[in-house]
Amino acid sequence: MTPRLELRGICKLYPGVIANDDISLSVLPGEIHAVLGENGAGKSTLMKIIYGACPADKGEIFCDGEAVSEHGPAVSRQLGIEMVYQHFALFESITVVENIALSMPGRLELKKLAEKILKVSRRYGLPIDPDRLVMSLSVGERQRVEIVRCLLRNPKLLILDEPTSVLTPQAVKTLFETLRQLADEGCSILYISHKLDEVRDLCHSATILRGGRVSGEADPRKSTSAELARMMVGSDLPEMSVTPAKRTEEPMLALIDLNLVSENIMGTSLKSISLDAFGGEIVGIAGVSGNGQSELAAVVSGERIADRADEITLNGRAIGALDAGARRDLGLGFVPEERLGRGAVPSYDLSENALLTAHRKGMVKHGIAKRAKAKEFAQNVIAKFKVKANGPEAQALSLSGGNLQKFIMGREIELNPKVLLVSQPTWGVDVGAAAYIRQTLIDLSRSGGSVVIISEELEELFEICDRIYVIADGKLSHSLDRKQTSVEEVGLLMTGGNDAKETNIQGIKYGV
Amino acid sequence: MAFKIEPRAEPSRSMAIAAPLIAIGLTVIISSLLFLSLGLNPFVTLYTFFVQPLTTLNGVSEWLLKASPLILIACGLAIGFRANVWNIGAEGQLIIGAIAAAGVGLFSPWQESVLLLPMMVIAGMVGGALWAAIPAFLKDRMNTNEILVTLMLTYVAALLLSYLVHGPWRDPDGFNFPQTALLPQAGMLEVFDYSYRLNTSIFFTVVVVILAWVFMERSFLGYKMSVGGIAPAAAKYAGFKASASIWIGLLISGATAGLAGMSEVAGPLGQLSSQISPGYGFAAIIVAFIGRLNAFGIVLGGLLLSLIYLGGEAVQLKLGLPSSIALIFQGLLLFFLLASNFLINFRIRKLTTRAL
C-alpha cells in the first residue's frame, strides 16, 4: 500500500537549535500514527513542516506517493491535509457556522452550511449547535468545532496537536471513538502527544522523537508505558516513592465557605468553597480548565484579597486579608501555572528572580538588594533541584519550561513553606522533569508540609495525591480518597454531575 | 524580497552598543543629503552642529546648564517609567516647583538668610511632588489614567503661573509687565565663574543621578518597582504593592521636576515670568528613553539633547540656516535614535522566497 504521507530526511535548523534532524516517517491510509516526544523534542516543528506552515531546510515530503514541492498551507488543503491546533483560532463573538464559513472557500449559504455541519457532527458523534456563539462554548465544544471544520473538507490526513489536554476523561473517550471511526473510513491521523496511556489506547503505530531525532518506532499496542517512556527520555524513569502519609491533627490550610466574584467577565466565580489541607499529605484539585481554578489559586495565594479575612486560615490564623507577600512570610508558598511573567520575570536572570520571593532570606540590607546573596541562593537552587541553566546569570526566558519550573519550585521550597500551593505543576514540562517535580512534592509533604496541587492532569493527581477534590463551575466537591475513587467518579464530578456516589458507575480503578 | 520582524530571544548586547551608532550614521547620511540639497557643505554643517558649540568654555557651560535640568527630570521620570507609571506632566511639576521656590524666595521672611536657598530647594521639591501627588491619589483611589491627569495638570500649572505673574505676584515696579521682581541675592544659586552661567544646581543633578542609579539598580524598592513595570503579574505574585509604585514613581519624578524648576528660577531666570521652561518637562521624556531608563544612559541622553539645541542655534548663528532646518535635523536624530533602539529587542530577517 502506498503511504498516505511519507517524510524522508526532514531537517530544520533554528538559530542555535536543530529542531528536526533527519526525520523520516510514513503513515498508511487509515492509520492512527502517534508522534511521541517530550516538550522540545521537535514535534510541533515537524507538524508545521508537514502542514506547510514553515519550510524544511532539507528533506522530502510525499503525499500518496507524489513528491510535494512548493509546500504551503494552501497546498496542504488541496492535498487533503487538515490540522487541529492546540490553541484554537476561533472568533469569540460570532456563531459556530459563521466561524466555519470563514475558513471555507467560495461563496456559501449559511443555512446549507449549518445543515452540513449538523450532518457531519451527527455522523461522528460530535454534537454541536451551529447557531451558538463561540464565546458560550466550553473548551471541549470548541475543539469539536475545530474538528468539524476539518472534517467538512473530507480530509485524507488529520493532524491533532495534544488534543486531550483540555478534555475530561469522558470527552477523551468520545473523541477517541470519533477518531477511530474516521480511521476506519480511511482517513489517516497524526496524533501528537506526550501522554503514553492515550497513545497506547488509540494509536496503531508511533514514531518517538528525542532531541529533534527519531529515537525509536514502536507499536504502542504492544509496548509498555515504560518502554515508550525510555525512548522518549533516553533513560528509565525514576520510580515514584510514595510512603504513607502521616497527617497532622489540625489542618494547616483551611478554606471556610470561600466566595469570590471573578474579576474577569469570562471567569468563574467561586461559590462556597470549603477545603482542609493537612500537614504530611498532598491534596489535589481536579477539574477542566476554566472552572474557577485560576480564581482559587489567586485568592489562596494572596494575589487577590479575600472578601473576609477568615475565609482562609493558615494554621488557624485568618489570612484572607493579607497580600501574597505577607502570606509567604507566614509560610504559604505558591508556584503559579504561568512561569514566565508570573512565577518569574522573563528578562531577569535567575539570581534576580531569586530575589522575587526569596528576598526575605536576608537578601535586603538597608534597602539595598544583596546581589551576591541572591546569586548564592540561585546557585544553590540550581544545584539542589538539578536545574539545567547557564548559571545564575541565565535569563529566565532562556530556560526550558521544565527547568524554569524546577527553579521556581526549588525557590519556593527553599523558603521552607508550611503549605505549598502548586498550580499545574508539570504543564509543558518534559517527562523526566515532571517525575522529578512530583517526587519533590511528595518529599515535601512527607517531611511534614502540606501540598495543594491544582491540576488538569488526572493521571498526575492519581499518581501523587492522597486526597482529591474536584472543582466544577466554581464549586468544590467533597473530598475523595484517592485509594477509594476512580477516574470515572472524578470525571463525572468534573462535568458537574454533583454526587458521583449516587450514580452507579462500574469504575475501572486507575492503575499505574 | 520580503522581510519579517521577529522578537529576539534575548536583547542583543551588541545591538545595544550598535543602535546609537547606527542612528548617528543614518542621521549623518540623511542630513548630509539634506544639507547638500540646500547647497551647504555637510562637513562644515555637522561640525557646526556637534563640535563648534563645545569649543569654548562658555559653550561647555551652556551645554551643561541646559543638560542639567533635562537629566534631573529624566532620572525621576525613569524611576516611574520602569514601573509603568507614566508621568507625562513633569512640565507642570517643574512650573509648580518654580512657583513654590520663587514664592519662598520673594515673600518669605528670610530674605537675607543663608537658609533662604535651602528653603527654596525644599519648597521646589515639595511643590513638584505635591502637584504629582494629585494624579497619584486619583490613580491609586479611582484608577484614573495618570497619563491624562498629569498632562492636563500641566496646563493648570501654566495657567496658575500666568495668573500669578499677571496678577498678585507681578513686580510692582515692573510697569505691569508679566513678571515678578528679581529674587534676592541670597535666593540665587552661586555661579562658578562670573563669566559663565553654569551654577551650583549641577550638583543637584550629579547627586540625583547617583541616587537614581542606586535606587534603580541596587535598591530593593527599585527592584520591586521594576518588576511591577515589566511583569505586573509577577509583582502581584510576589506581593509587591502596585499602589506603592504609583506613589513613589509620581512623587519622586514630581520632586525632581520641582527641583529643576527651582534651579531654573534661582539660576538663569532669577524671576518668574509667564513662560519659564523651554519644554524641559517634555524633552526629559525623550531623554529618559534615549537613556533607556538607565541613570547613566540618561546623562548621555541629556547631554546629547542639550547639544542638539545648542547646535541648532549654532547653525543659525554661524551658517544662517533657518530655525526650521535645525528642527528637522533634531527630529531626524531623535527619530533614528529611538527607532534604532527597536533593533535591540527585535531583529529584521529576510524571508526566503517561497511560493504559496
Add this chain to the structure above:
Amino acid sequence: MTNTTRREILKYGAAAGLATSIAGLPNFASAAGKLKVGAVYVSPVSEIGWTKQHSLGIEAIKAEFGDKVELTVIENIYLPQDAERIFRELASSGNDLVFGTSFSHGTPMQKVAPRFPNVAFEHCSGIKHLKNLGTFEAKYYEGTYVAGVTAGHVSKSAKIGFVGGFPIPDIVGPANALLRGAQSVNPDITCNVIFLNSWFDPGKEKEATKTLIAQGCDVICSMTDTATGVQVAGENDAWSIGYGGDMSQFGNGKHLTAFTLNWVPIYVKAAKDVAAGTWATSERWQGLSDGIVQMSPYNTNLSAEAVAEAEKARTDIIAGTLHPYAGVLKDQAGTVRVEAGSVLPNGDIRGFNWFVQGMIGNLG
C-alpha cells in the same frame, strides 16, 4: 589620545573665545573694518507681523552698508534662558551692535550688557536702559487712536472688539486709545477685550475673535503677531484693523486701516552711529510724527467724512494739538484719572495698567 585632543580643543576654544572678547575691547569697529550686527527675533520671519517689521530694519542696514556689514540673525528665541545665551554668544563673537526685539529679551539683555561694555545693545519694547543698552518703542496708541476714529464711523452696534497678546502696558494703552478714538465719534461706544497670553496662537486668536463677534462687536482690532484677527473678522463680515503691517489682503475688503510699524530709521541710525563711533544709549519712544508709526491706506468704502476725521486726528497728533489720553479721562469705575485740560503723564502711559471707561474686560 582622544582625551588629549578633546582637552586641547576645549583649551584652544577657550583661548579663542578669550581672544575674540579681548579683540572686541578697544573699539566698536572690528578688525576687518566690517561692522558686525546681530539680531534676535522672537518668532520665525514670516510674510507679515512683528518679526517681519524688524527684519525690514536689518535688511535696511544690509542695503545701507552692503558688504561692509556682517549680519547674524537668529529667530524663534522667546525664552529668557535661551535669549541670555544667545546675547552672550552674539556679544562674545565680536558683534558691535546687537538688537533684541521682544519684551522677553529684556531681562537677559540687562544681564548680558554690563559684561560687554563695548558692545552696543538695542532693545525694542524695553523698559530699562543702561550705559550700553538703549531702548526703543513705538507710540502704538497714536495709531490705534486714529484707527479708532474710523471704527467709530463704521460701528453700527456701538461695540468694538480688541484682542491682545498680553495685558502689558504696550497693549493696554493702545486698547484704551482705540476706544478713545472711537468715542471721539460716538461717545457711547464700548470695547470688549480678550487677552490670549500668547503672541502667536492662531487657534486661540480665532476663538477670541469669534467670541467678540458673537458678543456683537462689528470692528475687530488684534494686537498679536498674526493676521488671524483680520482674517476671521473678514470671514464673518466684521470690520478689522491691522497691526504691524498693511493687512488689507487678509480682510476680505473689510480692513479699515492698519497702524504699521516702521523701525527702519532706528535700525539704520543705530548702525551708522556705531560705525561712526558716536553711538550712545538712549530711550526712544516715537510715534506718528517720527514716522515710526504709520497709517496704511484707508478702506475705500469709508466715507469721505470718516477719512477726513481720521486724517485730522493724525495731523493733530503730529502737530501736538491732540493727545489720545487728554482729560477728562475716567477709568472703568468712572473715577476721574486725568482732569480736563491735562494729559496723562508719559510715565503713566508706559506703565498703563488700567482700562478707561467703556472698556469691558479684565487685565489678566
